[in-house]
Amino acid sequence: MTARVGVVTFPGSLDDGDAARAVRIAGAEPVRLWHGDPQLHGVDAVVLPGGFSYGDYLRCGAIARFAPVMETIVDAAQGGLPVLGICNGFQILCEAHLLPGALTRNQHLHFRNRDQVLRIESVGTAWTNAFQPGQEVLIPVKNGEGCYVADTATLDQLEAEGRVVARYVGGNPNGSQRDIAAITNSAGNVVGIMPHPEHAVEALTGPSLDGLGFFTSVLKHLVGAPA
Amino acid sequence: MPRVVVDVMLKPEILDPQGQAVANALPRLGVSDVASVRIGRRIEIEFTGEPDLDRAREIADKLLANPVIEDFTVRLVEADETVDARS
Numbered sequence: 001m002t003a004r005v006g007v008v009t010f011p012g013s014l015d016d017g018d019a020a021r022a023v024r025i026a027g028a029e030p031v032r033l034w035h036g037d038p039q040l041h042g043v044d045a046v047v048l049p050g051g052f053s054y055g056d057y058l059r060c061g062a063i064a065r066f067a068p069v070m071e072t073i074v075d076a077a078q079g080g081l082p083v084l085g086i087c088n089g090f091q092i093l094c095e096a097h098l099l100p101g102a103l104t105r106n107q108h109l110h111f112r113n114r115d116q117v118l119r120i121e122s123v124g125t126a127w128t129n130a131f132q133p134g135q136e137v138l139i140p141v142k143n144g145e146g147c148y149v150a151d152t153a154t155l156d157q158l159e160a161e162g163r164v165v166a167r168y169v170g171g172n173p174n175g176s177q178r179d180i181a182a183i184t185n186s187a188g189n190v191v192g193i194m195p196h197p198e199h200a201v202e203a204l205t206g207p208s209l210d211g212l213g214f215f216t217s218v219l220k221h222l223v224g225a226p227a
Numbered sequence: 228m229p230r231v232v233v234d235v236m237l238k239p240e241i242l243d244p245q246g247q248a249v250a251n252a253l254p255r256l257g258v259s260d261v262a263s264v265r266i267g268r269r270i271e272i273e274f275t276g277e278p279d280l281d282r283a284r285e286i287a288d289k290l291l292a293n294p295v296i297e298d299f300t301v302r303l304v305e306a307d308e309t310v311d312a313r314s
Contacts, residue, residue, distance in 0.1 A: 059293055066290070095293065102295045104237075109244050149241060149296060175242075 003028040003222045005215075006043035008073075008089075010035040010064050014051035015086065015198060022198040023047065026215030035067040045082035045126070045218045046073055048089025050142075050196055060103065060145050061091035070096060082126035082218050083190045087143055090182075090192030099183055099192045100158070101150030106143065107175025115207040116141040116195050117169040118181050122162050125188040126221040130213040137166075137210035141173050141181075141195040148176035148183075148194070158183055165191055228273060231283040235292045235299045236267035278303055 005023040007030055009016045020030035031043050035053075040046070053064035064070060074096050077083045085093040093099045106112060117138055120131040131137070150158070155178055158164050165182035172179050174194070182193035197211030237243050243265050250264040270291055272283055283301045292299040 058291070062290060062293065094295070100295075102293055104241065104296060105244050107242060107244055109248055147242075151240075 003045070003219050004031050004041075004043045005029070005218065006031045006033040006040060006046040008033045008035060008046065008048050008069055010051070010053035010067060012052040012055055013049050013088070015049040015196065016051070018196075019047045019049040019086065019198040022201045022211065022215050025201050026212055026219060028215070028219055033069055035064070035069050038068040038072045040069075040072055040076060040081075044222050045084070046076075047198075048073075048083065048085040048092050049198070050087030050089060053088055053092065056088075056145075059091075059095070060088060061093075061095040064088075064092045065095040074098060077185075077190050080187065080189050082221060084127045084214065084218070085190075085192040086196055086198060087146070087194055090194055091145070093190060093192045098190050099185060100154045101148055101183070103145055103194070104147045104149050105145050106147050106173075111142070111144040112146070112173040113142040114140070114173065116173060116181075118166040118195060119169050120166050122165045122184060122188075124162065125165055125184045125191050125217075127184075127191040127214045127217050128165055129220055130217040136169060137213070138200065138208040139195045139197050139211050140199045140207065143174060143194055146174040146176065146194040148174075148180045150177065155180075161186065166193060166195075229278050229303050229305050231272040231274070231278050231280060231301060232304050233270040233272065233283060233287045233291050233299055233301050234267060235270065235287070235297050236265060238296055238298055241296050 005028045007016050007020045023030040091103045094102050120135045123131050163184050165184050167179040168181050184191045197214040200206035200208050200211030246264040246266045253261050287299045
């Protein structure tokens with residue numbers, strides 16, 4: 001059976017179309033989910049895409065966290081549903097307290113848009129099991145508020161538990177503490193990543209096909225996951 | 228009608244690049260005696276009935292501020308005090 005991967009559209013989402021496309025290229029069926037609809041329509045995993053949900057008013061992701069669909073996703077994620085938050089989706093996951101820490105204004109105040117090398121440091125998650133430990137991948141980064149911050153105790157805990165999923169290599173684009181580009185929750189089903197794997201799935205439009213691994217990982221995870 | 232004012236500030240240990248950018252611009256105004264600038268957010272809330280500080284605190288904690296990176300204070304002000312603050 002083909003896995004069904006939901007992609008949420010919030011008012012102001014930008015990359016929901018690309019995320020759905022990446023899901024399809026990876027071999028799953030993308031299912032579009034609407035922010036105002038609390039139903040998940042039987043999906044096996046969820047992607048929260050990049051963009052500027054609710055205009056990024058107040059703080060990035062602060063208002064999206066209270067969308068009807070998010071109430072359901074928070075419960076389902078705590079029950080093990082794989083959830084990948086990309087860029088704005090990462091910000092939403094932090095605001096929803098599914099992931100620790102917060103994403104703040106880039107230290108240099110500039111929007112950064114470039115192809116970025118990342119080192120995959122944790123391959124035990126639902127979204128990174130198709131990579132090799134330490135594998136370097138090339139994926140576009142584009143954000144204005146991607147500077148990951150958390151208190152020292154939280155950062156040490158993330159490191160000790162192997163929950164830093166990816167780090168920036170060859171220059172930190174936003175001032176993130178300890179070069180953190182992606183983290184996961186303690187169960188490994190929820191991953192937040194600042195760069196955009198969904199923009200690196202086709203030779204025509206991406207700098208590499210490295211992003212595809214995130215989406216094929218979740219399919220591997222679902223096949224192996226206990227029912 | 229009194230309103231509730233919520234002031235939200237980044238915690239002292241969180242870098243405030245916006246405030247730094249403003250501080251760095253001050254010498255261009257001829258101001259050289261400012262040590263630092265921190266930028267926060269002021270939110271005014273009017274309740275339909277009596278202002279409720281506990282409720283405002285709950286709103287601030289859940290939505291207006293992100294306690295991971297921000298502190299907030301909640302206080303009551305009279306309508307005319309708000310005008311003063313803007314003058």
